[in-house]
Amino acid sequence: MSVISYIDGVFYGGSNFPIPSHMNFGRLMVDKLLENKNKVALISGDTGEKISYVDLAKKIVNVATALSKLGVRQGDVVAICSENRIEFYVAIIAVYYIGAVATFLNMAYTKDEVIHTVKISKPTFAFLSPSTQKLHYDTLKNHTTITKFIVFGDSATKEISFDKLTLDDPNGNVMPADFYGRAQTALILYSSGTTGLPKGAKITHLNLIATTFQTLSLPDNSRPVLTIAPWCNTMGIMTLNGFLRSGKTVVFLKRFDENLFLQVIEKYKVGEVLIAPPVLILLSKSPNVSKYDLSSVYMIHSGGAPLDSDVIALVKARLPNLRNVTQGYGMTESTGSIATELDAAPKQGSVGFVTEGIVVKIVDVETRAILGPNKRGEICLNGLVLFDGYIGKERGDDFDEEGFFKTGDIGYYDEDGFFFIVDRIKELIKYKAWQVSPAELEAVVLLHDAVKDVGVIGTPDSEAGELPTAFVVKKPGSNVTEKDILDFVGTKVSPWKRLRGGVKFIEEIPKTGSGKILRRKLRELLPKNVKSKL
Known part of the structure; x- marks a missing residue:
């Protein structure tokens, strides 16, 4: 792992990069x-085409x-x-x-x-x-x-x-x-x-050079890595650059297909897998996993959305030689990774330590004062991998007076330097005097055996401000009801976190290619009037 410096509440990821x-x-x-x-660089899992x-x-x-x-x-x-x-x-x-x-x-x-x-x-x-x-x-x-x-x-x-x-x-x-x-x-x-x-x-170019020298995976090039992330998005292309820079053989798919995904792992004896959380959730529940030899997989890298520890435990139980499921935190504006737990003994819910080339501080949303350990605030970024701004847009509110990019993400770090992401500032649900994290509620709902996927948003309410509302995708053949899920969640969360906006069953949760829930699409599905659920 890279050397991390901590000075007056600011984390400095290592930056010993060979910049040409x-x-x-x-x-x-x-x-x-x-x-x-002549080592094989890329293999198409769809066609079998290879190139050295x-x-x-x-x-x-x-x-x-x-x-x-x-x-x-x-x-x-x-x-x-x-x-x-x-x-x-x-x-x-x-x-x-x-x-x-x-x-x-x-x-x-x-x-x-x-x-x-x-x-x-x-x-x-x-x-x-x-x-x-x-x-x-x-x-x-x-x-x-x-x-x-x-x-x-x-x-x-x-x-x-x-x-x-x-x-x-x-x-x-x-x-x-x-x-x-x-x-x-x-x-x-x-x-x-x-x-x-x-x-x-x-x-x-400097952003790309610095990013490709970040530690993305274990230094084991004997087995291929499989990626299904679209290369047109940040996670897909930046990890691909890093894998190829480090000499790995990369197997890729054009799009996710469950059986092909499992077949490719078996055929090429894939060691590492790069997937978004929805695929990991599928691996934890799909009956097809037992039909293939997945014993070669020793590492799974996940990013784009939070993962519940129970999902990780289920996947580990199904893949016999899986050492770890790493979680990371990143965004387009940081040219990819901000934090990763690759080299660390993972802590439940953590996204790991600050990545190389990143400078991070967490500040109070109102006062902008730098916060210490275990205090939640906005994550702000600087460093070699920080992007050069948006086309046609003044830096304005996107950067602070020190040149740090304001991510809009709420998080904190503990005494050991592990980072934890709570939610997006704009996505936090304001129920009366309480702030409710959609990601936290999603993790709870996913624990229900009949739930395949879920997205949570706040429904506007004249009295409470917003009511936590869940959009749920049922598992095939499930007869789960709204009341079943309301009762299930009600036993696991504080009163202000209950799904008072109700449960809506839909066929698919709208997401970006990297697995982030498109909450604006869910808001378009809301009825005009929602009756509060006790």
Whole structure:
């Protein structure tokens, strides 16, 4: 674990990183890929397609050269809209390599969301997969600034074929951009949009370099790591960079499919798994787990939302050689991880210690005074991995007078330096004089045997302010009733935390790709009048 300093209530994660003077993350990654030579770098769990480290590096440089010849220049923005596939990663690093700026368009975006995000970043080039071409090509062609399209695999239109870009160039390779020690924007990532439309966060090459040297997993490269996180989001792409920088073989899936997920673990003898909490909950309850040999798995990494200790215990009981389920805490604005418990003996409910490259303080929400151990306040961030602000938005209320980013998350740390996340400031339910954590209530509801998933929000109430309300997904075949869940929760929480807004049964909890509950979507399902439940 990195050395952590603690001075006057501020935590400083270690920052002994080898920062290259050229400050080009793409060049750094190509150099690191070449060090691993013919070792397998990426495996598609969907198709079985593989690529070695050296071939991955060659493709990146070839595509970078081709992009330069197509007219992509330093500072130009290039969009990538695709499911996880080898070409996706080649395109990203090639864009960085020549000093252009990448931005990701989530293939699950609606037409309006596509237009909104492209208006933020204003790309002129775009990479599409065949599936995203079918979904979004007309929108991107007719309503955005994009003028040139490059399509992975077969194209449904007369656009540029990606395969042609990867051919060896007899005239030599393009030189990587050199930023001469200056931190330049490399990537525009969009905030998750849990409370509103996404904002474009500027991620620099320095942010990416520092993040990729953070400790992400155990130094055991003998078994592959499996990731199903979409590479278009922060958790997916930053962990992938770190895995490849450290020489691991990474197996990936385009999207989560329960049986394929389990088959891939068995087939490739996967050692580490990177998943969002909803998948971990499924692993704790699904009968299919016993049908596969999952004995190779020794570590599971989870992030994006809190996990209940009972869920972790259930998963450990089903996977015979699982050493630990690590929890982490991170966000787009920190280029990924803020805290992790990887190297520490875990404490129940903790997200671990401050990660390398991060400076953290917790302050009183009202007075902004720095708080000591076991005092809840807003988490504020600084350091090498902190983003460079939002596109088109003044720093204003997002940063304090010392340059710390105000996360909007409520948390605390204990005497041993372990961090605990309570909830979002904006998501805390205000019931009369009490503040109720949705995440805490969700953990309780999930303990019910008939509950598959849950999301909790506050329903506006003229007398109480807000009433805690649960949206519940039943397990298949379950006959659980609203009263069953109300009674169950009522025996486990204080009176002010009871589900006085009731229980609503729905088919699926709306979430982001990283597993965060989209509470604004749940609020849209609320009836106008809710009767309080005693």
